[in-house]
Amino acid sequence: MNNKIVLKLKTPGFNSVEVLNxxxxxxxxxxxxxxxGLTQIRKITVIEDSGNVLxxxxxxxxRLLSNISGCGKITTGIPPYLLGTFNIYFDDFRNISFTTxxxxxxxxxxxxxxxxxxxxxxxxxxxxxWLSQASGGVDFDEWTITIYKM
Amino acid sequence: MFDDFVSIAFNTxxxxxxxxxxxxxxxxxxxxxxxxxxxxxxxxxALSDVDRDKWEIFLYKL
Numbered sequence: 001m002n003n004k005i006v007l008k009l010k011t012p013g014f015n016s017v018e019v020l021n022x023x024x025x026x027x028x029x030x031x032x033x034x035x036x037g038l039t040q041i042r043k044i045t046v047i048e049d050s051g052n053v054l055x056x057x058x059x060x061x062x063r064l065l066s067n068i069s070g071c072g073k074i075t076t077g078i079p080p081y082l083l084g085t086f087n088i089y090f091d092d093f094r095n096i097s098f099t100t101x102x103x104x105x106x107x108x109x110x111x112x113x114x115x116x117x118x119x120x121x122x123x124x125x126x127x128x129x130w131l132s133q134a135s136g137g138v139d140f141d142e143w144t145i146t147i148y149k150m
Numbered sequence: 151m152f153d154d155f156v157s158i159a160f161n162t163x164x165x166x167x168x169x170x171x172x173x174x175x176x177x178x179x180x181x182x183x184x185x186x187x188x189x190x191x192x193x194x195x196a197l198s199d200v201d202r203d204k205w206e207i208f209l210y211k212l
Contacts, residue, residue, distance in 0.1 A: 081151070098159075098178065098180070099159035099161070099178070100151075100157050100159055100180050101151035101157050101159070102151070102154040102157075103154055106154040107154060109155070111154075111155055111180075111181070112155070112180065112181040113178075113180045113181070114178040114179055114180055114186040114187075115178065116178070125186060125187075125212060127186075148212070
Protein backbone atom coordinates (compact mmCIF):
# COMPACT_ATOMS: atom_id res chain seq x y z
CA MET A 1 0.00 0.00 0.00
CA ASN A 2 1.60 3.30 -1.04
CA ASN A 3 -0.15 6.52 -1.98
CA LYS A 4 -3.39 4.92 -3.05
CA ILE A 5 -5.70 1.99 -2.40
CA VAL A 6 -7.52 0.32 -5.29
CA LEU A 7 -10.70 -1.68 -4.74
CA LYS A 8 -12.56 -3.56 -7.47
CA LEU A 9 -16.15 -4.43 -6.69
CA LYS A 10 -19.21 -5.96 -8.26
CA THR A 11 -22.86 -5.23 -7.40
CA PRO A 12 -26.16 -6.38 -8.84
CA GLY A 13 -27.62 -3.97 -11.41
CA PHE A 14 -30.44 -1.52 -10.69
CA ASN A 15 -33.19 -3.91 -11.71
CA SER A 16 -31.74 -7.09 -10.22
CA VAL A 17 -34.10 -9.26 -8.24
CA GLU A 18 -31.43 -9.36 -5.50
CA VAL A 19 -31.78 -5.63 -4.80
CA LEU A 20 -33.82 -4.63 -1.76
CA ASN A 21 -36.00 -1.68 -2.81
CA UNK A 22 -38.14 0.60 -0.70
CA UNK A 23 -40.10 3.31 -2.49
CA UNK A 24 -41.75 6.32 -0.86
CA UNK A 25 -44.49 8.25 -2.58
CA UNK A 26 -46.39 10.59 -0.29
CA UNK A 27 -49.85 12.00 -0.85
CA UNK A 28 -50.30 15.68 -1.50
CA UNK A 29 -50.90 17.50 1.75
CA UNK A 30 -52.12 21.11 2.02
CA UNK A 31 -51.03 21.80 -1.57
CA UNK A 32 -47.54 20.46 -0.84
CA UNK A 33 -46.31 18.40 -3.81
CA UNK A 34 -45.89 14.69 -3.18
CA UNK A 35 -42.45 13.44 -2.23
CA UNK A 36 -40.87 10.67 -4.35
CA GLY A 37 -38.08 8.66 -2.82
CA LEU A 38 -36.29 5.36 -3.30
CA THR A 39 -33.78 3.54 -1.15
CA GLN A 40 -31.84 0.50 -2.29
CA ILE A 41 -29.50 -2.00 -0.67
CA ARG A 42 -27.22 -4.01 -2.96
CA LYS A 43 -24.73 -6.64 -1.80
CA ILE A 44 -21.16 -5.84 -2.79
CA THR A 45 -18.71 -8.52 -3.90
CA VAL A 46 -15.09 -7.43 -3.36
CA ILE A 47 -13.06 -8.66 -6.34
CA GLU A 48 -9.75 -6.94 -5.51
CA ASP A 49 -8.30 -5.12 -2.49
CA SER A 50 -4.85 -3.85 -3.49
CA GLY A 51 -3.69 -2.92 0.01
CA ASN A 52 -5.45 -5.76 1.79
CA VAL A 53 -7.11 -3.10 3.94
CA LEU A 54 -10.52 -4.74 4.36
CA UNK A 55 -11.17 -7.38 7.00
CA UNK A 56 -13.03 -10.59 6.04
CA UNK A 57 -16.06 -9.24 7.96
CA UNK A 58 -15.98 -5.94 6.05
CA UNK A 59 -15.82 -7.80 2.75
CA UNK A 60 -18.69 -10.05 3.76
CA UNK A 61 -20.88 -7.21 5.04
CA UNK A 62 -20.17 -4.73 2.23
CA ARG A 63 -23.29 -3.10 0.79
CA LEU A 64 -24.15 -0.29 -1.64
CA LEU A 65 -26.66 1.96 0.11
CA SER A 66 -28.62 4.33 -2.16
CA ASN A 67 -30.88 7.18 -1.12
CA ILE A 68 -32.58 8.75 -4.14
CA SER A 69 -35.08 11.61 -4.04
CA GLY A 70 -37.04 13.29 -6.81
CA CYS A 71 -36.83 16.86 -8.13
CA GLY A 72 -39.62 18.41 -10.18
CA LYS A 73 -43.23 17.64 -10.95
CA ILE A 74 -44.23 14.00 -11.12
CA THR A 75 -45.94 13.41 -14.47
CA THR A 76 -45.12 9.83 -15.44
CA GLY A 77 -44.86 8.19 -12.04
CA ILE A 78 -41.37 9.56 -11.43
CA PRO A 79 -39.99 13.15 -11.32
CA PRO A 80 -37.83 14.32 -14.26
CA TYR A 81 -34.67 14.76 -12.17
CA LEU A 82 -33.26 12.75 -9.29
CA LEU A 83 -30.73 13.44 -6.54
CA GLY A 84 -28.74 10.47 -5.34
CA THR A 85 -26.58 9.97 -2.27
CA PHE A 86 -24.65 6.71 -2.46
CA ASN A 87 -22.60 4.98 0.20
CA ILE A 88 -20.22 2.07 -0.30
CA TYR A 89 -20.60 0.65 3.17
CA PHE A 90 -18.11 -1.74 4.78
CA ASP A 91 -19.12 -1.18 8.39
CA ASP A 92 -20.38 1.66 10.59
CA PHE A 93 -16.86 3.14 10.80
CA ARG A 94 -15.59 2.59 7.29
CA ASN A 95 -17.37 3.72 4.11
CA ILE A 96 -17.14 5.85 0.97
CA SER A 97 -19.84 8.35 0.02
CA PHE A 98 -20.64 10.41 -3.05
CA THR A 99 -23.54 12.53 -4.29
CA THR A 100 -24.85 13.37 -7.76
CA UNK A 101 -27.83 14.45 -9.83
CA UNK A 102 -29.25 12.74 -12.92
CA UNK A 103 -32.22 12.40 -15.24
CA UNK A 104 -34.78 9.81 -14.23
CA UNK A 105 -34.29 8.19 -17.66
CA UNK A 106 -30.49 8.09 -17.24
CA UNK A 107 -28.43 5.92 -19.56
CA UNK A 108 -26.13 3.04 -18.82
CA UNK A 109 -22.44 3.82 -19.11
CA UNK A 110 -19.28 4.62 -17.17
CA UNK A 111 -19.98 7.14 -14.40
CA UNK A 112 -16.99 8.85 -12.75
CA UNK A 113 -17.67 10.30 -9.33
CA UNK A 114 -15.56 12.04 -6.67
CA UNK A 115 -16.16 10.78 -3.17
CA UNK A 116 -14.92 10.97 0.39
CA UNK A 117 -13.59 7.92 2.22
CA UNK A 118 -14.29 7.66 5.96
CA UNK A 119 -12.34 5.42 8.32
CA UNK A 120 -9.46 4.78 5.90
CA UNK A 121 -6.99 6.84 8.00
CA UNK A 122 -5.05 9.28 5.78
CA UNK A 123 -6.67 7.94 2.59
CA UNK A 124 -9.60 10.30 1.94
CA UNK A 125 -10.29 11.58 -1.58
CA UNK A 126 -11.75 8.90 -3.80
CA UNK A 127 -12.25 8.34 -7.52
CA UNK A 128 -15.31 6.16 -8.03
CA UNK A 129 -15.74 4.58 -11.47
CA TRP A 130 -19.14 2.89 -11.73
CA LEU A 131 -19.74 0.93 -14.91
CA SER A 132 -23.52 0.76 -14.94
CA GLN A 133 -24.32 -1.79 -17.59
CA ALA A 134 -27.00 -3.92 -16.11
CA SER A 135 -30.26 -4.04 -17.99
CA GLY A 136 -31.76 -7.25 -16.70
CA GLY A 137 -32.52 -8.97 -13.46
CA VAL A 138 -29.34 -11.06 -13.41
CA ASP A 139 -26.78 -8.50 -14.60
CA PHE A 140 -23.98 -6.94 -12.56
CA ASP A 141 -22.35 -3.51 -12.38
CA GLU A 142 -18.56 -3.23 -12.09
CA TRP A 143 -16.75 -0.74 -9.86
CA THR A 144 -13.16 0.51 -9.58
CA ILE A 145 -12.49 2.61 -6.48
CA THR A 146 -9.20 4.49 -5.99
CA ILE A 147 -8.63 6.14 -2.61
CA TYR A 148 -5.79 8.68 -2.43
CA LYS A 149 -3.59 9.57 0.51
CA MET A 150 -3.73 13.28 1.38
CA MET B 151 -25.92 19.07 -12.90
CA PHE B 152 -24.67 19.45 -16.49
CA ASP B 153 -25.73 15.99 -17.62
CA ASP B 154 -26.12 12.53 -16.05
CA PHE B 155 -22.33 12.17 -15.82
CA VAL B 156 -20.97 15.65 -15.09
CA SER B 157 -22.05 17.44 -11.92
CA ILE B 158 -20.89 19.22 -8.76
CA ALA B 159 -22.34 18.34 -5.36
CA PHE B 160 -22.22 20.04 -1.98
CA ASN B 161 -24.17 19.77 1.26
CA THR B 162 -24.94 22.24 3.99
CA UNK B 163 -27.41 23.15 6.71
CA UNK B 164 -29.15 26.46 7.38
CA UNK B 165 -31.96 28.16 9.25
CA UNK B 166 -35.34 28.14 7.51
CA UNK B 167 -35.24 31.97 7.78
CA UNK B 168 -31.83 32.13 6.11
CA UNK B 169 -30.42 35.47 4.92
CA UNK B 170 -29.36 36.66 1.51
CA UNK B 171 -25.62 37.06 1.10
CA UNK B 172 -22.49 35.39 -0.19
CA UNK B 173 -22.42 31.72 0.74
CA UNK B 174 -19.14 29.83 0.35
CA UNK B 175 -19.26 26.05 -0.03
CA UNK B 176 -16.81 23.24 -0.61
CA UNK B 177 -17.96 20.53 -2.99
CA UNK B 178 -16.87 17.57 -5.07
CA UNK B 179 -16.87 17.60 -8.86
CA UNK B 180 -17.98 14.47 -10.72
CA UNK B 181 -16.35 13.57 -14.07
CA UNK B 182 -14.23 16.70 -14.61
CA UNK B 183 -11.07 14.66 -15.18
CA UNK B 184 -8.39 15.45 -12.58
CA UNK B 185 -10.38 18.40 -11.21
CA UNK B 186 -12.15 17.02 -8.15
CA UNK B 187 -12.44 19.67 -5.41
CA UNK B 188 -14.81 22.60 -5.93
CA UNK B 189 -15.01 26.00 -4.23
CA UNK B 190 -18.48 27.43 -4.71
CA UNK B 191 -19.46 31.06 -4.18
CA UNK B 192 -23.23 31.54 -4.25
CA UNK B 193 -24.36 35.14 -4.04
CA UNK B 194 -27.98 34.70 -3.00
CA UNK B 195 -29.54 38.08 -3.68
CA ALA B 196 -32.82 37.36 -5.39
CA LEU B 197 -35.74 39.19 -3.87
CA SER B 198 -38.38 38.73 -6.53
CA ASP B 199 -39.40 36.42 -9.35
CA VAL B 200 -37.19 38.15 -11.91
CA ASP B 201 -33.97 38.45 -9.90
CA ARG B 202 -31.05 36.12 -10.38
CA ASP B 203 -28.44 34.69 -8.04
CA LYS B 204 -24.81 34.82 -9.12
CA TRP B 205 -22.41 31.89 -8.85
CA GLU B 206 -18.66 31.51 -9.17
CA ILE B 207 -17.27 27.99 -9.15
CA PHE B 208 -13.58 27.07 -9.03
CA LEU B 209 -12.45 23.50 -9.66
CA TYR B 210 -9.08 22.35 -8.39
CA LYS B 211 -6.75 19.62 -9.55
CA LEU B 212 -5.08 17.60 -6.78
